[in-house]
Amino acid sequence: MNKYAIVGAGLVLLGLAFVAVPELTGPLSLGESIVTVIGVIALLQGLRTARDRRHADVGQTELPTPERPQELPTPGEEIDATIESGDVTFGRQGRKLNERLERAAVDALMLGEGLTEDEARQALENGTWTDDPLAAAQFTNAVPDWAPWRVRVRTAVRRDRPRRARRAAAEIARISGVHDDE
Amino acid sequence: MTDGDEDGRSADDRRPTDGRGERADGGETAGLDTGTRSEPGSDADAGGQIDAETEPATAAETGSSTGVDTEPDDDLPEGADGETADAAESVVVDSSVRETNRWAGVAAVASVFGGAGVVVTSPALLLAAVVGIAYAAYARAGRPPAPTLSIDRELEDGDLEPGESVRVTVRVRNDGDELLPDLRVVDGVPAELAVTDGSPRHGTALRPGETETFSYAVTARQGTHAFEPIAVVARGFTGDAERVQRIRVDAELRCPPAEAETDLPLRSLTLPLTGRVETDVGGEGLEFHSTREYRRGDPLSRIDWNRRARGQELTTVTFREERSATVILAVDTRTDAYRRPDETGRHAVDRSIEAAVAALDALDAGGNNVGLASFGPHPQWLAPGSGADHRASARRLLATDSAFDLSPPESSTSMLYVQQKRFRSRMPPDSQVILFTPLCDDDVVRTAQLLEADGHLVTVVSPDPTGGETPGERLGAVERAVRISTLRGAGIRVVDWPADDSLAATLERSRRRWSA
Known part of the structure; x- marks a missing residue:
């Protein structure tokens, strides 16, 4: 029994008493206006509750899902997450992603195409390691000249850094002979 | 489903004796595990679990049941005191009440209607508000129930093998005096077990007094799988608030590793003892190695008499000596190793342990000294040895020890530099190391190279945890392929074990490549 319930019950009893014996309200000298005031208070209270209700969702406890094995990451998942977040140019995560892509690209070219490390780095700088303009742009910071004009126009108007990273990752995988599952 | 004779008991004698009584009835006491896991303040730890079972080939099946009081304070101290008689008691780990806000809208509508009705003096509106107010009052009057449940979990009997289906039966009894109109129970299936049926x-x-039973089946996997606390949500009639409890009923599913003896060819670092590792040293053995000039004392049976008959010198035939080796099986158990290719695939540590067990059996059968180590934040070490007892204790460690747990370590997730150094310095001289690791980071590559540089011949068995669905996952696969070729470039043997291949087939392929 909380205090609100006690106050509420008291007010209801008082109201019933007033209904039963209207003379009791005499000394309070209340006019018609008190009814309107109470109505407005109720209305405001109603609106306040409605607002609270809008902010608080009808909730129920989220029950665990024990049927499946525990969630564990797959190697490389964090690369996808960084690309998804769009934070691929600046910040610690972006720098790390770029370093990782570059290292993987150099390794892939050395192992997959038999280049030396210098040749591999040169190929990355010149954008000649791939025929995918967006993947090439990942390491040159600009879409190469040989890219079709449609690609160049599109990259000029659209923010496509995450796409470059994704295409570069896919291209590196292709060079290394890692194919997708489908 | 009401359990007649249970009803008659008084509340006092019911609570402490229930668990033991039911276990005795069901005859399920064998191998009962009383190890406590997540309980704060509890003394018992994983050490007790190993002792609880001396024969790893028997799967422990357990059913334990206890009256559970809703007030956590009543039960927690009992569990924490570690009284052996009460150790199997399930306890309410935590209990909380949560508002569902389900009726909040009714109160708002009632107030708005009522207020509007008074302001515009419309009796119809006021009357409509009364209905809402009645509902709101009804919702307020209801309170979340305080369930007193007795939960009992029973696992199917019999010897288990990985891949077999195990039926789990859960019985929930309402030991309290009040009716529980809406009770939801979710059993805490161990993290690595997948539910396959039910x-x-x-x-x-x-x-009150009624019992409800439900069951489901999981696929057993090797190792020790402790059940998580059971989640219980109880609501009253109105559903305005719900009581959420987590109730621990200790039980473990133990599944010994499968008997899978596969031949893992060792490298040539050996001890001067007879065994099965073929060496380049000529001497006693089976396979022809070379001939050399006769020396005094050579056994007559090894003299090349045909050559002598042709009138040439006395020569002695030497055979390829077969020796034994000291091998340390090191399993990578760092958080980085807990990786899986997709949501349901087996993770790399699980497969590493399977490979380690197979290698253990094969090497021990070949007369080698085999030791065991964990390369992770929880160091575990079993000095090299041989024989049936040694093999059994190594298998037990792999199946039950917390260092080889099937869930990633929660505390101290990374491995300190000192720990890595200690791991290396512990390797006995002239020992070979077989490192089981998914090769998901560069640290482990460096460790393998350092071990090789220390003079241990290293073989890496690497379960492949990479997926190929997204560019990032494919890049992860590329990085791993680069690590493998780095290791091979350093002269370290690597067995790359794809996720959809059997270990035996992979090892066979590797052996053919190595002998070619």
């Missing part, structure tokens, strides 16, 4: 969830209403 559901570990159950929704029901329970009268």
Whole structure:
């Protein structure tokens, strides 16, 4: 029994008493206006509750899902997450992603195409390691000249850094002979 | 489903004796595990679990049941005191009440209607408000029930093998005096077990004394799988608030590793003892190695008499000596190793342990000294040895020890530099190391190279945890392929074990490549 319930019950009893014996309200000298005031208070209270209700969702406890094995990451998942977040140019995560892509690209070219490390780095700088303009742009910071004009126009108007990273990752995988599952 | 004779008991004698009584009835006491896991303040730890079972080939099946009081304070101290008689008691780990806000809208509508009705003096509106107010009052009057449940979990009997289906039966009894109109129970299936039949969830209403049973099947996997606390949500009639409890009923599913003896060819670092590792040293053996000039004392049976008959010198035939080796099986158990290719695939540590068990059996059968180590934040070490006892204790460690747990370590997730150094310095001289690791980071590559530089011949068995669905996952696969070729470039043997291949087939392929 909380205090609100006690106050509420008291007010209801008082109201019933007033209904039963209207003379009791005499000394309070209340006019018609008190009814309107109470109505407005109720209305405001109603609106306040409605607002609270809008902010608080009808909730129920989220029950665990024990049927499946525990969630564990797959190697490389964090690369996808960084690309998804769009934070691929600046910040610690972006720098790390770029370093990782570059290292993987150099390794892939050395192992997959038999280049030396210098040749591999040169190929990355010149954008000649791939025929995918967006993947090439990942390491040159600009879409190469040989890219079709449609690609160049599109990259000029659209923010496509995450796409470059994704295409570069896919291209590196292709060079290394890692194919997708489908 | 009401359990007649249970009803008659007084509340006092019911609570402490229930668990033991039911276990005795069901005859399920064998191998009962009383190890406590997540309980704060509890003394018992994983050490006790190993002792509880001396024969790893028997799967422990357990059913334990206890009256559970809703007030956590009543039960927690008992569990924490570690009284052996009460150690199997399930306890309410935590209990909380949560508002569902389900009726908040009714109160708002009632107030708005009522207020509007008064302001514009419309009796119809006021009357409409009364209905809403009645509902709101009804919702307020209801309170979340305080369930007193007795939960009992029973696992199917019999010897288990990885891949077999195990039926789990959960019985929930309402030991309290009040009716539970809406009770939802979700059993805490161990993290690495997948439910294959039925559901570990159950929704029901329970009268006082009534029992409800549900069951489901999981696929057993090797190792020790402790059940998580059971999640219980109880609501009253109105559903305005719900009581959420987590109830621990200790039980473990133990599945010994499969008997899978595969031949893992060792490298040539050996001890001067007879065994099965073929060496380049000529001497006693089976396979022809070379001939050399006769020396005094050579056994007559090894003299090349044909050559002598042709009138040439006395020569002695030498055979390829077969020796034994000291091998340390090191399993990578760092958080980085807990990786899986997709949501349901087996993770790399699970497969590493399977490979380690297979290698253990094969090497021990070949007369080698085999030791065991964990390369992770929880160091575990079994000095090299041989024989049936040694093999059994190594298998037990791999199946039950917390260092080889099937869930990633929660505390101290990374491995300190000192720990890595200690790991290396512990390797006995002239020992070979077989490192089981998914090769998901560069640290382990460096460790393998350092071990090789220390003079241990290293073989890496690497379960492949990479997926190929997204560019990032494919890049992860590329990085791993680069690590493998780095290791091979350093002269370290690597067995790359794809996720959809059997270990035996992979090892066979590797052996053919190595002998070619």
